[in-house]
Amino acid sequence: MAEDPITGIVCPIRLDYTITPGRAQTRFLRGLENGKLLGQRCPATGKVYMPPRGSSPTHGLPTTEEVEVADRGTVTTFCIVNLQFASTVREIPYVCAQILLDGADIPFFFVVQEVDVNEIRMGMRVEAVWKDPSEWGPTLENILFFKPTGEADAPRESYKEHV
Amino acid sequence: MRDVAVVSFAQAPNLRADRERNEVEIVMPVVREALDSVGLEQSDIGFTVSGSCDYLTGVPFSFVMALDAVGAWPPIEESHVEMDGAWALYEAWVRLQHGDIDTALIYSFGKTSLTDLDKVMSCQLDPYTLMPLWPGGISLAGLQASAMLAAGTVSEADMAAVASHSREAAQGNPAIPEAEGPADVDELLSRPRVAHPLREHDIAPSTDGAAAIVLVAGDRAAEVCDKPAWISGIDHRVDTHAPGNRDLTTCPSARMAGERAGAGRGGIEVAEVYAPFSHQQLLLASELGLGDGVDINPSGGALAGHTFMVAGLARIGEAARRIHDGTASRVLGHATAGPCLQQNLVCVMEAGR
Amino acid sequence: MSRKAETDENKGILTAPYVLEYSYTRSTGPVLGRFLSGLRDKKIEGIRAADGRVLVPPVETDPVTGEELDEFVQVGEVGTVTACSWLAEPRAEHPLDKPFAWALVQLDGADTGLLHAVDCGSAEKIEVGSRVEVSWRDERHGFITDIECFRLVGD
Numbered sequence: 001m002a003e004d005p006i007t008g009i010v011c012p013i014r015l016d017y018t019i020t021p022g023r024a025q026t027r028f029l030r031g032l033e034n035g036k037l038l039g040q041r042c043p044a045t046g047k048v049y050m051p052p053r054g055s056s057p058t059h060g061l062p063t064t065e066e067v068e069v070a071d072r073g074t075v076t077t078f079c080i081v082n083l084q085f086a087s088t089v090r091e092i093p094y095v096c097a098q099i100l101l102d103g104a105d106i107p108f109f110f111v112v113q114e115v116d117v118n119e120i121r122m123g124m125r126v127e128a129v130w131k132d133p134s135e136w137g138p139t140l141e142n143i144l145f146f147k148p149t150g151e152a153d154a155p156r157e158s159y160k161e162h163v
Numbered sequence: 164m165r166d167v168a169v170v171s172f173a174q175a176p177n178l179r180a181d182r183e184r185n186e187v188e189i190v191m192p193v194v195r196e197a198l199d200s201v202g203l204e205q206s207d208i209g210f211t212v213s214g215s216c217d218y219l220t221g222v223p224f225s226f227v228m229a230l231d232a233v234g235a236w237p238p239i240e241e242s243h244v245e246m247d248g249a250w251a252l253y254e255a256w257v258r259l260q261h262g263d264i265d266t267a268l269i270y271s272f273g274k275t276s277l278t279d280l281d282k283v284m285s286c287q288l289d290p291y292t293l294m295p296l297w298p299g300g301i302s303l304a305g306l307q308a309s310a311m312l313a314a315g316t317v318s319e320a321d322m323a324a325v326a327s328h329s330r331e332a333a334q335g336n337p338a339i340p341e342a343e344g345p346a347d348v349d350e351l352l353s354r355p356r357v358a359h360p361l362r363e364h365d366i367a368p369s370t371d372g373a374a375a376i377v378l379v380a381g382d383r384a385a386e387v388c389d390k391p392a393w394i395s396g397i398d399h400r401v402d403t404h405a406p407g408n409r410d411l412t413t414c415p416s417a418r419m420a421g422e423r424a425g426a427g428r429g430g431i432e433v434a435e436v437y438a439p440f441s442h443q444q445l446l447l448a449s450e451l452g453l454g455d456g457v458d459i460n461p462s463g464g465a466l467a468g469h470t471f472m473v474a475g476l477a478r479i480g481e482a483a484r485r486i487h488d489g490t491a492s493r494v495l496g497h498a499t500a501g502p503c504l505q506q507n508l509v510c511v512m513e514a515g516r
Numbered sequence: 517m518s519r520k521a522e523t524d525e526n527k528g529i530l531t532a533p534y535v536l537e538y539s540y541t542r543s544t545g546p547v548l549g550r551f552l553s554g555l556r557d558k559k560i561e562g563i564r565a566a567d568g569r570v571l572v573p574p575v576e577t578d579p580v581t582g583e584e585l586d587e588f589v590q591v592g593e594v595g596t597v598t599a600c601s602w603l604a605e606p607r608a609e610h611p612l613d614k615p616f617a618w619a620l621v622q623l624d625g626a627d628t629g630l631l632h633a634v635d636c637g638s639a640e641k642i643e644v645g646s647r648v649e650v651s652w653r654d655e656r657h658g659f660i661t662d663i664e665c666f667r668l669v670g671d
Contacts, residue, residue, distance in 0.1 A: 003553075003556065005549055005550065005553045006544055006549045006550075006552040006553045006556065006658035007543060007544055007549050008541060008542060008543050008544060009291065009541075009542055009544060009552065009658065009659060010539050010540070010541050010542075011290055011294065011295055011539065011540045011542060012537070012538075012539045013286065013536075013537065013538060013539070013540065014535065014536070014537040014609070015218065015221060015278055015279070015282060015283065015286075015535070015536045015537075016278060016279070016533070016534075016535055017220075017221045017277045017278045017533070017534040017535070017536065018276075018277060018278075018531050018532070018533060018534070019221070019277055019531065019532050019533075019534045020182050020183075020185065020277070020529060020530065020531050020532075021185060021530050022183070022184050022185025022186075022187070022188045023183055023184060023185075023188060024185075024188065025185065026528075026529065026530050029530055030530075053185065053187055053228070053231055054184075054185065054187055054188045054191070055187050055188070055191050055231045055232055056231075056234070057230070057231040057234070057235065057236070058234060058235075058236035059234040059236070060191060060194065060195070060205060060231070060232055060233045060234025060235075061191075061234070062188075062191060138530055182529050182531070183529055221534060221536045282609075290540065290542060291542065291544065291548045291552070291573070291660065292548070292551075292573040292630075292631070292660045293631055293660075295659065295660050295661060296610070296611055296631065296632065296633070296660060296661070297607070297609040297610055298618055298631060302601045302603055302618045303601075303618075304601075305600075305601025305602070305618070306599035306600065306601045306618060306619070306620055306631075307599065308601070309599045309600050309601055309643075309644060310598060310599040310620075310644065312644075313599075313643070313644035313645070356602070356639070357604070358601055358602060358603065358604070359600075359601060359602035359617075359639035360601070361601070403579040405573075405575070405579075405628075406620065406629070406631065407572075407573075407620045407628050407629030407630055407631055408571060408575075408579055408628045408629075411599060
């Protein structure tokens with residue numbers, strides 16, 4: 001019996017990497033090991049980048065001054081996730097947010113929990129919930145998630161430049 | 164055609180593994196040096212274009228992150244090719260022909276130490292009949308070498324002589340600080356084959372690095388540079404992608420690109436050709452008509468230290484450098500891509516407009 | 517994808533293993549589909565180019581003129597090595613798990629080289645001009661590895 005003609009094939013690809021973070025991100029990851037969030041300052045504008053990548057993207061200059069930023073900040077924008085992705089380990093729905101940490105000039109991305117998805121809003125004040133220090137390593141996984149602080153919302157003026 | 168010149172060139176040291184720096188940290192000082200040496204700022208640049216390979220980093224659109232090294236604010240006119248930086252330079256040259264801008268910055272980077280370059284080379288092959296076998300770049304080059312040896316167009320001694328010269332020349336090149344020590348032909352031939360017929364000296368060591376070039380058009384070139392390297396001809400051509408459909412002992416695309424760029428008009432004093440395997444330098448010299456009087460790869464060439472995505476741009480830069488320092492008046496830079504010299508770009512530069 | 521941070525010995529430099537692994541599902545189109553279907557049936561077919569040459573594997577368009585090609589030609593299972601290179605240390609993704617030669621094989625009736633592995637024991641046993649024959653895999657699915665490898669004729 002003749003089989004059907006081949007119309008498609010499946011080609012697996014696997015590539016193995018040994019990734020390295022570079023100098024600036026190494027300092028950032030080392031800071032996390034000690035429960036600190038270390039940003040870096042642009043020598044031209046004074047803005048603090050977090051996480052730092054070693055350069056000021058607006059000026060192409062090395063960022064050499066290290067600045068510790070707070071583990072609390074303001075939600076600048078958010079997304080309520082209702083889809084189960086293959087790699088998702090969280091129960092849906094959950095909240096992803098851009099968070100402008102106090103002392104930083106660029107928001108960064110994290111999950112917000114312990115908040116009703118109907119309550120999440122721009123300007124909400126949130127703080128990091130860390131793992132037990134005995135479990136800390138050089139990774140952002142030291143932070144489990146962010147949760148509302150209960151403070152009054154930040155005024156839009158304080159973050160509108162970062163939306 | 165509008166006159167366009169290479170006015171500056173900078174490169175990072177080609178290191179087997181630059182573990183301490185990420186791509187941005189490697190690119191940033193190189194771009195800075197290329198701009199500083201001609202007194203330009205990013206804000207003076209009309210067009211910025213880069214060349215890199217996302218497979219090396221394992222991150223889609225990784226070239227966007229590399230823009231952090233440039234200072235792309237306010238937003239700049241920018242482009243990228245998933246090719247060696249020499250093709251980025253070609254795009255910049257075409258862009259400058261439009262006539263509305265005078266300056267272009269080209270940079271490229273490759274951090275091959277993160278993964279297995281030979282395996283990445285398989286991913287560029289035909290995905291139905293070649294890539295699933297994972298032949299790798301070294302084995303494909305070995306096939307080409309065996310075909311050339313069988314045809315008698317090269318000998319193993321010829322290949323060892325290329326390697327011996329490359330090692331000798333690289334000793335004087337600070338951009339290749341980890342070059343293998345000098346060795347004569349007999350010594351090299353006494354060593355074992357690692358990918359028969361290739362010996363270790365026939366295969367370029369993979370390195371991490373970056374390079375940057377500034378192109379300036381018209382009278383402005385002479386304002387920023389004492390001895391601009393004027394591009395008198397530039398062309399790139401491609402052979403069919405399947406190695407089995409080609410006569411690997413010849414390279415029609417290199418020959419045609421060379422002819423169209425003016426390589427055959429004679430007078431080439433220095434040629435920097437991108438040959439990551441020793442036999443490929445011999446094939447290129449033949450196809451580009453580079454006779455005995457031409458100083459080929461005085462930098463040591465890619466054979467001494469091969470930064471994928473950068474080596475072609477660096478060849479153009481190394482050749483231009485000979486005009487910048489006044490030691491040559493007509494030079495050739497060559498770049499290749501694809502398996503077994505499939506794609507070839509030739510850039511001829513002269514001291515006079 | 518998996519990540520786990522480690523420290524590069526003595527230097528304090530962080531490194532982490534990172535694996536990129538995925539499968540592409542590709543349409544073959546009629547030309548390669550027929551070639552791969554042929555392999556499943558132990559049959560190797562090429563295609564005739566505008567200049568009369570038979571290209572194996574077949575291609576959809578003429579490499580010189582660009583015109584569409586459609587004349588399939590069955591070629592032999594025996595051929596001549598036109599280029600070869602030894603692989604001393606094969607890896608998991610390679611067609612054979614012991615040292616072998618890569619070769620371009622011009623099958624009888626074909627004018628181009630098919631890339632595959634030749635199981636010949638050592639680098640010295642194969643050279644340009646060697647005659648080799650197909651060794652088929654028992655279970656074939658319409659994939660280039662339905663050809664398990666080539667072997668020297670008479671081996």
